[in-house]
Amino acid sequence: MRDAVVYYSNTGQSKAVADYLADRLGYPLADLQESGEVQYENLVLVFPVHCQNLxxxxxxxxxxxxxxxLTAIATFGKMCCGNVLYEIQRHYQPNVIAGAYLPTKHSYIKADDAFCDFDELEPIIDKIRQPFSIVRLPKLYKNPFSNLYPKLRSRLGVALRKTADCNGCNLCRAACPLGAISSGVPDGRCIRCLKCVDACPRKALQVRPGWPLKLYLRKKKDSKLRIYV
Ligand SMILES: Cc1cc2nc3c(=O)[nH]c(=O)nc-3n(C[C@H](O)[C@H](O)[C@H](O)COP(=O)(O)O)c2cc1C
Structure with missing residues (x-):
């Protein structure tokens, strides 16, 4: 059993937060997809919100x-953070001592301002260092349609195509959390998390949001950092 900061990150936003927290706390940092560890004394878990879900x-x-x-930090692209922290405490891990919804750049928006000031996470760091006390995470609004084929909606909303620069090296496949792409061609399991786009050394994967998604992304932004300690 040990202390660690574990992250899941597709486009680097959650990883940047995890890096910061690991550095401040002096905990080892691990990628959720590579870590085989399951037992933790203090775990700080950082991950993105996907379609208002975990x-x-x-x-x-x-x-x-x-x-x-457990300290759970959910990064989200300023659209809607859903209710993922409450869901974690209710369905998976009751022992949550702190949590945050942290607004970041949206994976599908190129030009976007980056993070909130990481110094604002100080109450979380303080809480982790204090004696054990559970935090009650509130139930937030979640769109009732968010559970309706979220992966299919992502696939339909974002076109992902390989360009002539692809040399078939398959680093995209190695990076994909679902193994849902081969030589730059995504299959029906792809959720458009864009990890492959970041992983491609030749920048050979092109992302194009469709018009319904573009309209959705123009909605009023939610840039509020919510911290629970
Ligand atoms: C498939 C997918 C679904 C997403 N759904 C939401 C969402 O429902 N609400 C939101 O605000 N941001 C959403 N985002 C944006 C990410 O939550 C946000 O950009 C996050 O910081 C990305 O973290 P990462 O770079 O660590 O992967 C979504 C991104 C992806 C790729």
Whole structure:
């Protein structure tokens, strides 16, 4: 059993937060997809909100993890953070001592201002260092349609195509959390998390949001950092 900051990140936003927290706390940093560890004394878990839900691999991890004290940080692209922290405490890990919804750049918006000031996470760091006490996470608004084929909606909303620069090296496949792409061609399991786009050394994958998604992304932004300690 040990202390760690574990992250799941597709476009680097959650990883940047995890890097900062690991540095401040002096905890080792681990990628959820590479870490085989399941037992933790203090676990800080950082992950993105996907379609107002927990990503599947985060759910799988939370199902098998044995955690004495969990701090959960959900990064979101200023659209809607859903209710993922409440869901974690209710369905997976009751021992949550702190949590935050942290607004970041949206994976599908190129030009966007980056993070809130990381210094604002100080109450979280303080809470982790204090004696154990559970925090009650509130139930927030979640669009009732968010559970309706979220992966299919992502796939329909964002076109992902390989360009002539692809040399078939398949680093995209190695990076994909679902193994849902081969030589630059995504299959029906792809959720457009864009990890492959970041992983491609030749920048050979092109992302184009469709017009319904573009309209959705023009909605009023929610830039509020919510901290629970
Ligand atoms: C498939 C997918 C679904 C997303 N759904 C939401 C959402 O419902 N609400 C939101 O505010 N941001 C959403 N985002 C944006 C990410 O939550 C946000 O950009 C996050 O910081 C990305 O973290 P990462 O770079 O660590 O992967 C979504 C991004 C992806 C790729």
């Amino acid at each position: 990503p599947d691999c985060v759910k799988d991890f939370l199902k098998k993890a044995q955690v004495e004290r």
